[in-house]
Amino acid sequence: xxxxxxxxxxxxxxxxxxxxxxxxxxxxxxxxxxxxxxxxxxxxxxxxxxxxxxxxxxxxxxxxxxxxxxxxxxxxxxxxxxxxxxxxxxxxxxxxxxxxxxxxxxxxxxxxxxxxxxxxxxxxxxxxxxxxxxxxxxxxxxxxxxxxxxxxxxxxxxxxxxxxxxxxxxxxxxxxxxxxxxxxxxxxxxxxxxxxxxxxxxxxxxxxxxxxxxxxxxxxxxxxxxxxxxxxxxxxxxxxxxxxxxxxxxxxxxxxxxxxxxxxxxxxxxxxxxxxxxxxxxxxxxxxxxxxxxxxxxxxxxxxxxxxxxxxxxxxxxxxxxxxxxxxxxxxxxxxxxxxxxxxxxxxxxxxxxxxxxxxxxxxxxxxxxxxxxxxxxxxxxxxxxxxxxxxxxxxxxxxxxxxxxxxxxxxxxxxxxxxxxxxxxxxxxxxxxxxxxxxxxxxxxxxxxxxxxxxxxxxxxxxxxxxxxxxxx
Amino acid sequence: xxxxxxxxxxxxxxxxxxxxxxxxxxxxxxxxxxxxxxxxxxxxxxxxxxxxxxxxxxxxxxxxxxxxxxxxxxxxxxxxxxxxxxxxxxxxxxxxxxxxxxxxxxxxxxxxxxxxxxxxxxxxxxxxxxxxxxxxxxxxxxxxxxxxxxxxxxxxxxxxxxxxxxxxxxxxxxxxxxxxxxxxxxxxxxxxxxxxxxxxxxxxxxxxxxxxxxxxxxxxxxxxxxxxxxxxxxxxxxxxxxxxxxxxxxxxxxxxxxxxxx
Numbered sequence: 240x241x242x243x244x245x246x247x248x249x250x251x252x253x254x255x256x257x258x259x260x261x262x263x264x265x266x267x268x269x270x271x272x273x274x275x276x277x278x279x280x281x282x283x284x285x286x287x288x289x290x291x292x293x294x295x296x297x298x299x300x301x302x303x304x305x306x307x308x309x310x311x312x313x314x315x316x317x318x319x320x321x322x323x324x325x326x327x328x329x330x331x332x333x334x335x336x337x338x339x340x341x342x343x344x345x346x347x348x349x350x351x352x353x354x355x356x357x358x359x360x361x362x363x364x365x366x367x368x369x370x371x372x373x374x375x376x377x378x379x380x381x382x383x384x385x386x387x388x389x390x391x392x393x394x395x396x397x398x399x400x401x402x403x404x405x406x407x408x409x410x411x412x413x414x415x416x417x418x419x420x421x422x423x424x425x426x427x428x429x430x431x432x433x434x435x436x437x438x439x440x441x442x443x444x445x446x447x448x449x450x451x452x453x454x455x456x457x458x459x460x461x462x463x464x465x466x467x468x469x470x471x472x473x474x475x476x477x478x479x480x481x482x483x484x485x486x487x488x489x490x491x492x493x494x495x496x497x498x499x500x501x502x503x504x505x506x507x508x509x510x511x512x513x514x515x516x517x518x519x520x521x522x523x524x525x526x527x528x529x530x531x532x533x534x535x536x537x538x539x540x541x542x543x544x545x546x547x548x549x550x551x552x553x554x555x556x557x558x559x560x561x562x563x564x565x566x567x568x569x570x571x572x573x574x575x576x577x578x579x580x581x582x583x584x585x586x587x588x589x590x591x592x593x594x595x596x597x598x599x600x601x602x603x604x605x606x607x608x609x610x611x612x613x614x615x616x617x618x619x620x621x622x623x624x625x626x627x628x629x630x631x632x633x634x635x636x637x638x639x640x641x642x643x644x645x646x647x648x649x650x651x652x653x654x655x656x657x658x659x660x661x662x663x664x665x666x667x668x669x670x671x672x673x674x675x676x677x678x679x680x681x682x683x684x685x686x687x688x689x690x691x692x693x694x695x696x697x698x699x700x701x702x703x704x705x706x707x708x709x710x711x712x713x
Numbered sequence: 714x715x716x717x718x719x720x721x722x723x724x725x726x727x728x729x730x731x732x733x734x735x736x737x738x739x740x741x742x743x744x745x746x747x748x749x750x751x752x753x754x755x756x757x758x759x760x761x762x763x764x765x766x767x768x769x770x771x772x773x774x775x776x777x778x779x780x781x782x783x784x785x786x787x788x789x790x791x792x793x794x795x796x797x798x799x800x801x802x803x804x805x806x807x808x809x810x811x812x813x814x815x816x817x818x819x820x821x822x823x824x825x826x827x828x829x830x831x832x833x834x835x836x837x838x839x840x841x842x843x844x845x846x847x848x849x850x851x852x853x854x855x856x857x858x859x860x861x862x863x864x865x866x867x868x869x870x871x872x873x874x875x876x877x878x879x880x881x882x883x884x885x886x887x888x889x890x891x892x893x894x895x896x897x898x899x900x901x902x903x904x905x906x907x908x909x910x911x912x913x914x915x916x917x918x919x920x921x922x923x924x925x926x927x928x929x930x931x932x933x934x935x936x937x938x939x940x941x942x943x944x945x946x947x948x949x950x951x952x953x954x955x956x957x958x959x960x961x962x963x964x965x966x967x968x969x970x971x972x973x974x975x
Contacts, residue, residue: 558852559798559830566832566843574833578816578826590816595830603827608820610944616911616918617821617943621784622812649777657916682917686910687777711812713784713822713920713941 243275247337277303287331288433289493293485293531294323296437299346299430305354307346307430316444320360330489343369346430347421351377366424371397378418384411396422437481437535439473441465448487448528455529459512462534463505469536476501476542482512484523485531492523496568499560499596501540507561514569563595572596580605585665586678586709587625616680618660620690620710627707630691637704638697640679646708651683659693674700680712688712744795744854748885751792751948755937758930759902765793766883768876768900772890774907774925779811779891781908784822785922786857786889788941788948791824793885794854799824800847801831804840804861808833822920823946837864841871848878848886855885863890873899902929909938912952919943921951 240260242249249270254263263270280303288306291298297309310323317323320342331338341353343361352358352369355377361369370377373396375388388411393399399407400423408416420426441462449455459482470476481495496511516523567575576592579602583589593602608619632641640656658679666673674695682688690710695701747762756762763769769789773782790799801814816826832847834840837860844858858875860867867890876899879886888900905925911918921940928934938951 555797555852558850562800562847562850562852563830566846569846570832570834570839570843574835576831576833578814578819578829578831580816580826586817590826592813592831592833605816605820605826608817610821610823613942613944614919615944616913616916617818617920619818619821620812620815621787621818621822622780622808623815623818624812655911655913655916680917682911685777686908686921686923687781688908688911688917688920710815710818711780712818712917713780713787713922 285433286491287336289483289491290330290485290489291327292483292491292493292533294327296440296533296535297430297432299432301346301350305350307350309430309432310342324360334489343424345421345424345428347428348424351422364424367400370422371395371400373422375399378415378422380411380415380418384415387411435537437537438475438477438539439466439469440533440535441469442531442533444531445529448530450525450528455525455532458532459509459534460505462532463508466508466534466536467503467505470503470539470542473539474542475536475539476503477508477536477538478502478540479536479538480508480511481535481537483531483533483535484525484529485533486526487528487530488526490526494519494523495537496564497572497596498564499567501542502564503542507564511564511568514565518569567594567596577603578605579603580607583665584662586619586662587623587627590623616657617712618680620688620712623710624708627692627709630706630708632691632693632706638677638693641681641691641706644681644691644706644708646689651687651689653681654684655682656680662692678709744797748792748795750789750939751942752937752939752950755926755935755939755948758926758932758935760931763789763793763885764901765885766879767902768872768879768886768888769929770888770890770900770903772903772905774905774923776891778907781920781922782889782891782906783811783859784920784941785904785906785924786859786887787819787822787824788920788946790855790857790885790887791946792948793887794828796828797852797854798828798830799855799857800850800853801829801857801859802840802843802847803831803833803859804837805833805835806861807859810861821943823941823943837861837866841866841875844886844888845874845878848875848884849882851882851884853884855887857887857889859889861891869899876900900929903927909940909951912940 242254242256242258242260242263244256245254252267254267254270260272284300284304284306288298288300291306291308295308295310295313299307301307310320314320314323317326324340324342328338328340339353339358341349341356341358341361343349343352344363344366348361348366348370351373352361355373356369375385375394375396377396388399399419404416417426421428443458443462449458466477477498478501479495479497481493484492494512494515496515498511502508563575572594575595577595577598579591579593579598581588581591590605610617628646631645633643634641640658641653643650643652656679659677662676662678664673664675676692676694677696678690678692680688681691688711689708690712691706691708693704693706695704697704744765747760747764749756749762771782771786773779814831819826819829832843834843840858840860844856847853847856872888875886875888905927907923909921909923911921919940919942921938923936923938925934925936939948940951941948
């Protein structure tokens with residue numbers, strides 16, 4: 240076992256990452272040792288990234304320990320870059336973390352200055368100078384190349400940056416030059432954000448953190464109204480929204496909802512969030528209050544201006560869509576469903592339950608199964624048991640309908656049967672050897688109606704056909 | 714097989730259904746206070762039909778009759794909804810037992826899936842919450858609520874909330890539950906449902922039910938046999954007699970009359 244990380248005290252005692260546990264124990268037998276948990280570390284870093292979204296929605300995670308924030312246009316809210324940096328340091332330190340910070344023109348420079356240099360704010364377009372004195376390690380090269388650079392006496396970035404580039408590239412690879420250029424700011428490197436950027440946002444910051452329900456409600460209403468104005472200008476409505484609550488103590492809660500059609504009406508939006516909030520297993524806790532709330536539209540769509548319809552049906556549809564959104568917000572989008580049809584002979588593929596918010600009207604066309612005659616019995620069951628359940632069947636002849644069958648330990652005598660309806664497997668979809676099914680509609684002595692099938696054609700595909708129960712008729 | 718004319722026919726039929734006896738056409742927006750089921754005697758016992766904007770409790774008459782009870786509840790929902798959309802609140806457990814709603818079968822039953830939204834609630838509490846929320850939505854025709862078993866969450870207070878929601882919005886609630894102890898449901902009617910042998914000599918026929926109106930009838934509890942005409946979406950009396958060849962001891966003979974199709 241090897242040490243992965245140590246606290247300040249451990250470092251002071253000379254216990255460094257990479258040292259074996261046995262050596263560490265030999266040096267300091269009384270130290271506390273905990274097993275490393277990389278997953279928990281990652282989760283923690285992402286929780287910090289959530290909290291960092293208070294400064295900007297564009298937050299990137301690099302490696303195991305770095306957050307990169309694009310603070311373009313955000314610093315003025317904190318009285319400048321220094322104010323923002325101090326605010327971030329204080330918040331993180333208040334939660335018991337050590338933090339190294341830097342602000343620079345490019346993310347790579349900022350990271351290097353924070354990790355290998357003194358940190359702080361690098362004045363605009365001074366990236367190249369700021370990294371001169373950093374050790375070669377700041378390039379993030381593999382150990383072999385780093386060692387050979389050091390053997391040549393190239394110990395600092397400045398030593399390399401002043402050399403002719405072509406020989407360096409030849410000796411140390413093209414990516415060496417690329418890394419060098421990124422570090423010195425010669426080449427711009429974008430931040431790869433953790434999450435896609437929202438289409439538009441509305442946010443409120445509070446000098447005094449708010450915690451009262453009434454205050455929060457009022458701020459949400461203003462946020463929703465702000466967002467509506469922005470969406471109106473863009474001619475769009477939101478399909479996916481997110482509310483981020485930033486607590487004064489740094490804890491962050493992000494709540495998202497989706498809608499079935501583009502929305503912008505503040506009351507409707509807030510109702511969706513209310514449903515979601517009411518349904519949370521772990522309710523929103525204001526603690527000592529929120530000092531910022533942000534409402535963002537993460538996905539938008541063109542918003543078709545509709546006039547109040549004279550057709551009552553269309554009004555119904557809008558109301559149903561709103562109901563679906565509310566139910567989806569509360570119970571989860573995948574639990575609110577509609578039936579979608581598929582053009583296939585395979586009974587289990589012909590109908591699927593799909594999330595109601597995502598289904599188009601075309602998918603709902605089952606008109607092929609419309610009852611056509613007044614006395615025609617339905618050919619398909621109202622409920623499908625999938626996967627079909629194995630049943631024991633007694634039939635008079637091997638390729639005839641069943642006389643008796645046992646399903647879930649209950650014996651049913653077949654009084655009426657209709658069939659077979661032969662359904663061949665879709666050879667282009669099913670593995671070879673999938674058998675043809677002969678379906679029967681049967682009714683037992685109590686008038687209960689079932690949909691059964693025999694798997695495999697007797698004599699041609701199998702000599703001992705197996706039977707299954709696939710559905711229940713009303 | 715696609716039958717291009719069928720949807721148009723169904724639409725026409727529903728338009729005709731909206732024409733009253735006096736020749737007036739009632740708009741989709743305001744269905745009459747009661748929905749006639751189609752059986753003269755039963756409708757009379759109900760005072761003109763099943764009450765809209767009310768809570769109706771249904772249960773399978775005995776274990777094993779759940780599919781019949783669901784069928785009867787769906788049929789009632791179709792009568793009550795008068796062309797408006799339906800919401801079916803299911804509980805996740807129930808489908809392991811009785812399967813998932815099946816589009817082709819529902820279409821064949823007379824319920825166009827395009828009119829149906831369904832919720833698969835995680836537990837009984839969620840079933841009740843979803844049902845209540847849905848019952849407030851005036852655009853719906855009926856809400857079919859199907860909790861699993863008889864969970865504690867389903868108490869009189871919870872049911873009373875559904876009754877009030879249905880009465881306030883005019884959306885009908887059909888509350889179908891299986892098993893569990895009896896509860897004095899607060900609704901307008903209460904039904905026990907069993908499957909009824911179908912009338913056809915060959916193969917199973919139209920969905921048929923033996924239904925006991927346990928409460929809400931004007932003449933005390935009564936039993937009715939009926940079948941559901943899927944195409945016209947209306948009940949009619951189950952044809953009597955001409956049922957089954959019964960052997961002398963009253964048991965159905967094991968000889969199976971069947972028809973070879975295809």
